[in-house]
Amino acid sequence: MKILVPIKRVVDYNVKVRPLSDNSNVDLNNVKMAVNPFCEIAVEEAVRLKESGAATEIIAVTVGTSASQEQLRTALALGCDRAILIESEENPEPLVIAKALAKIAEEENPDLIILGKQAIDGDNNQTGQMLSAILDLPQATFASNLVIEGQTANVTREIDGGLQTIKVNLPAIVTTDLRLNEPRYASLPNIMKAKKKELATKSINDLGIDTSARTEIISVELPPQRQAGIKVESVDELVDKLKNEAKAI
Amino acid sequence: MSILVIAEHDNTSIRPSTLNTIAAAKLLGDDIHLFVATNNSELPNSASTIENISKVIASIDDTLEHQLPEALAPMIKEIATSYSHVLAPATTFGKNLMPRASALLDSQQISDISGVIDQDTFKRPIYAGSCIATVKSNDSIKLITVRATAFDPVQLIGGSAAVESFDSVASNDKSEFVSEEIAKSDRPELTAADVIISGGRGMQSGDNFHLLETIADKLGAAVGASRAAVDAGFVPNDYQVGQTGKIVAPNLYIAVGISGAIQHLAGMKDSKVIVAINKDEDAPIFQVSDYGLVADLFNVLPELADKI
Numbered sequence: 001m002k003i004l005v006p007i008k009r010v011v012d013y014n015v016k017v018r019p020l021s022d023n024s025n026v027d028l029n030n031v032k033m034a035v036n037p038f039c040e041i042a043v044e045e046a047v048r049l050k051e052s053g054a055a056t057e058i059i060a061v062t063v064g065t066s067a068s069q070e071q072l073r074t075a076l077a078l079g080c081d082r083a084i085l086i087e088s089e090e091n092p093e094p095l096v097i098a099k100a101l102a103k104i105a106e107e108e109n110p111d112l113i114i115l116g117k118q119a120i121d122g123d124n125n126q127t128g129q130m131l132s133a134i135l136d137l138p139q140a141t142f143a144s145n146l147v148i149e150g151q152t153a154n155v156t157r158e159i160d161g162g163l164q165t166i167k168v169n170l171p172a173i174v175t176t177d178l179r180l181n182e183p184r185y186a187s188l189p190n191i192m193k194a195k196k197k198e199l200a201t202k203s204i205n206d207l208g209i210d211t212s213a214r215t216e217i218i219s220v221e222l223p224p225q226r227q228a229g230i231k232v233e234s235v236d237e238l239v240d241k242l243k244n245e246a247k248a249i
Numbered sequence: 250m251s252i253l254v255i256a257e258h259d260n261t262s263i264r265p266s267t268l269n270t271i272a273a274a275k276l277l278g279d280d281i282h283l284f285v286a287t288n289n290s291e292l293p294n295s296a297s298t299i300e301n302i303s304k305v306i307a308s309i310d311d312t313l314e315h316q317l318p319e320a321l322a323p324m325i326k327e328i329a330t331s332y333s334h335v336l337a338p339a340t341t342f343g344k345n346l347m348p349r350a351s352a353l354l355d356s357q358q359i360s361d362i363s364g365v366i367d368q369d370t371f372k373r374p375i376y377a378g379s380c381i382a383t384v385k386s387n388d389s390i391k392l393i394t395v396r397a398t399a400f401d402p403v404q405l406i407g408g409s410a411a412v413e414s415f416d417s418v419a420s421n422d423k424s425e426f427v428s429e430e431i432a433k434s435d436r437p438e439l440t441a442a443d444v445i446i447s448g449g450r451g452m453q454s455g456d457n458f459h460l461l462e463t464i465a466d467k468l469g470a471a472v473g474a475s476r477a478a479v480d481a482g483f484v485p486n487d488y489q490v491g492q493t494g495k496i497v498a499p500n501l502y503i504a505v506g507i508s509g510a511i512q513h514l515a516g517m518k519d520s521k522v523i524v525a526i527n528k529d530e531d532a533p534i535f536q537v538s539d540y541g542l543v544a545d546l547f548n549v550l551p552e553l554a555d556k557i
């Protein structure tokens with residue numbers, strides 16, 4: 001079984017992102033970048049499937065600027081076998097990313113594509129579902145458990161009301177939720193080995209897809225800030241404030 | 250042009266998130282149609298009394314019981330061509346379905362809108378709500394998911410929409426429903442509750458959540474949790490509030506043993522009144538709380554349960 005794992009370079013989740021002073025976009029100058037946490041979970045799941053003997057090859061792919069090579073190397077250090085960078089402008093939209101990934105999927109013919117359910121920059125939660133639509137494949141989103149059984153996958157999904165289990169025919173697309181696994185850290189020897197693994201580069205303009213942006217960012221602002229509140233000294237004072245000042249209970 | 254809203258329901262009743270979504274649709278146009286795909290032939294009729302909608306488009310078929318996106322998305326694609334906007338709630342239902350329909354329509358979806366500026370322009374939180382982006386869409390059919398807490402719901406009664414049927418149900422041989430574990434509780438649902446009391450890693454165990462439940466029962470509150478509490482197995486995943494869990498905005502949110510990471514704040518900082526109970530006086534949760542109590546939760550929760 002061959003697994004394709006699309007990943008994304010995003011701002012590290014610890015960084016508090018702010019707007020640029022002219023409010024034209026977010027300020028990403030000198031911020032720490034990382035592999036999107038949900039993509040790390042996707043890589044981990046693929047690596048575990050390989051370790052268990054279910055998978056034979058894992059290909060990491062990303063759509064982004066050449067700086068994304070850093071995140072592909074991380075994926076290689078974590079156990080992916082080879083990587084593909086589809087070079088594009090900064091911040092392509094999810095629909096463009098999905099179209100580019102579809103081209104790679106058509107070339108590589110993976111049995112399984114595992115992606116993060118959302119990237120923590122735009123918080124869009126779209127790419128996996130869009131890729132499924134373009135490839136006309138089944139989708140199992142927000143996965144917290146994945147079991148391969150022959151030509152099908154049984155996937156437990158985190159939904160608002162609880163958990164849902166569905167069965168999808170392979171090839172299929174799975175998007176990861178937080179509870180699917182706990183990603184490992186790359187070891188130093190594996191980081192060294194990853195430097196020698198194959199990393200191919202293609203230009204998004206050579207894929208024959210429409211890369212035009214459909215949306216424009218008009219402005220980016222801080223959300224309304226909350227007024228700082230007070231500290232109460234006791235449970236009595238808290239109950240009194242909630243009853244008589246906030247009238248919340 | 251008219252606006253299409255995709256109904257979220259459990260085949261028995263329309264879910265509240267649908268009513269918030271219709272409220273957002275009202276800001277885009279007056280002629281709002283509701284698409285109801287279900288196995289229950291009664292549901293479209295009961296949906297027809299919802300305020301502000303002029304038509305219910307009903308697809309009734311046994312295969313639609315679980316509303317899998319492989320079947321629903323092609324149906325939406327077919328219906329959507331006569332609409333300017335297609336809206337669904339930004340719940341796990343809408344998040345799963347809408348991008349699939351969007352790609353079939355070659356449209357770049359706008360996710361999780363929290364405001365409508367005009368027909369083409371929307372506000373939406375990005376980077377875990379650290380920033381709010383104003384985004385303009387140039388697609389001719391706009392697919393949108395709606396952040397329910399940002400729009401006051403329309404009423405379930407008061408309307409009298411016509412019911413029309415849509416019979417070309419798409420077949421789906423790619424995926425099938427196996428089973429579901431839906432949490433049953435006598436308490437209100439998190440996303441609809443007026444009061445929420447949430448526990449974090451500081452609760453130390455699932456058993457200790459009964460300290461919160463006692464208070465929740467007195468206040469008619471829902472119980473929520475941080476990711477750390479869910480990851481640790483104290484409570485199930487459907488309790489999680491935050492960037493990647495549920496977005497809530499109750500009248501009163503009580504955070505107990507929760508540090509206040511940005512990913513948690515993303516899900517609750519639009520609550521009207523926020524209370525934090527934490528033993529660390531420097532915990533970031535205090536920066537967004539109206540009333541902070543620096544204390545050991547195990548000392549103060551029983552007292553709070555008594556006095557509330």
Ligand SMILES: Cc1cc2nc3c(=O)[nH]c(=O)nc-3n(C[C@H](O)[C@H](O)[C@H](O)COP(=O)(O)OP(=O)(O)OC[C@H]3O[C@@H](n4cnc5c(N)ncnc54)[C@H](O)[C@@H]3O)c2cc1C
Nearest residue numbers: 449450451475476477491492493494506507508513528546
């Ligand atoms: C991709 C990604 C997505 C995420 N999505 C979410 C999300 O949706 N929701 C979410 O909540 N988090 C999310 N997180 C996790 C988030 O970053 C934090 O790790 C998490 O919110 C911390 O949970 P916590 O506050 O319960 O735990 P901690 O940060 O460990 O805080 C525990 C708090 O309890 C206090 N405490 C301990 N004992 C006591 C006591 N006896 N009495 C009083 N106080 C006590 C401590 O002082 C501390 O402040 C996400 C993270 C990532 C990377």
